[in-house]
Amino acid sequence: MAQPILEINHLQKRFGKFTALKDITFTVNAGEIFGFIGPNGAGKSTTIRTLLGLIRASGGSATIFGHDVWHDSVAIHRRLAYVPGDVYLWPNLTGGEIIDLLLKLNGARHTAQTDDLIHRFGLDPTKKARTYSKGNRQKVALIAAFSQDADFYIFDEPTSGLDPLNEKLFQEAVLDLKHQGKAVLLSSHILSEVERMCDRIAIIREGTIIETGSLAEMRHLTRTVMTVTTKTPLAPTTLPGVHAVQAGQQPNEWQFSVEAAQLPTVMTALTAHQILALQSTPPTLEDLFMHYYGKA
Incomplete structure (x- = not known):
């Protein structure tokens, strides 16, 4: 059996006396879209920041591609694409310049696929980032992510600020990643989006995973x-x-x-x-x- 792309076992994170993550355990496999849901403050973003190596876990373990997310974060990031829920850009660069910069930082380059994504998402790449709305800032990050040939994609509330048409384009692009055999972790508050796209789901409540499985497996509840x-x-x-x-x-x-x-x-x-x-x-x-x- 192939090793999971992401494997989390009893992950914990404490900030002083406050325990943000009490017990997080789940896996994400290649060719799978995994939904990660819960309300604000449940621990979704803390989990993702831990996976990205931005903060260090207080207990448990988490590996991506078999590498520890804290000690081997540089090696992991070479094969990973990430889009946060609120994208901040360099205000004096154009959208096109930022897309090219993000691709270059990850060892990728601007291709015909990038141009196609810019056209489909309706982004004007010649405008300065300071003129962009929240939705357009999200588009810049999504276009850069989808232009990369990563093995694992992490999306944390990625459609925040997008209109319904661009939400649909996002969903189509993610499903295409699945067909390519890529692994996707999708944290979203849009339950219909998760239900439509995800193979399996984890529900987090107060820092603990309370249910994991496919929607069909969970419907008995x-x-x-x-x-x-x-x-x-x-x-x-x-x-x-x-x-x-x-x-x-x-x-x-x-x-x-x-x-x-x-x-x-x-x-x-x-x-x-x-x-x-x-x-x-x-x-x-x-x-x-x-x-x-x-x-x-």
Whole structure:
């Protein structure tokens, strides 16, 4: 079995008496888009700064390409591309000059792919960086990152400030990286973006990873919403694992949520009442997220 591109084991980080990271454990493999989600202050950016070798962990371990992220950060950065959520640029350089500088710093160069990305993202590379909006600053960093042939890409809230069209372009570019066999760590507060793109997800809460896996594996933690119309009268409140029962507008129409473990039993009961119409909505990543954070 191939070694993971990123491997984190029980990572911890303390700032004085405050523990920012208590227990972070997950892996990211080649050809995988890994989603890293949690609210502000949960520890996402602290984890990423530790992976980049900007701060030193207080405990546990983290390796990228099999190298320690603190001691071997220079070697790691030769094969890594990173885009933060708030990009600061040299104000007197143009966007094009900054893209070329960032590429040169990583041993890459301006290519036809760079020109294509500039065109697709709608960036004017001749303007000084001081005139750029937040969205245009993000575009500069994204274009530089996507122009590189890195093995591992780290994106920390990368679409902050982008309009929906450029968000879509970002998603297409990231999916293309996956098809090339690259590894991607995506930290994002846009749950629909993570749900659409990521193969696996880690949810962080108060410095601890509380759930890791694919969305399909996690859906057992949430409920399926069902709207059903039956031929004969139904008493859904008597069914096991049913919650939030509401009567519909039509005779014998009901809406309710069902625990995953009880779905087979509920479906058997509904069939006995002769189903005329049935609509089910599987749980989303937002449902899963609120399963944890709605209790906080």
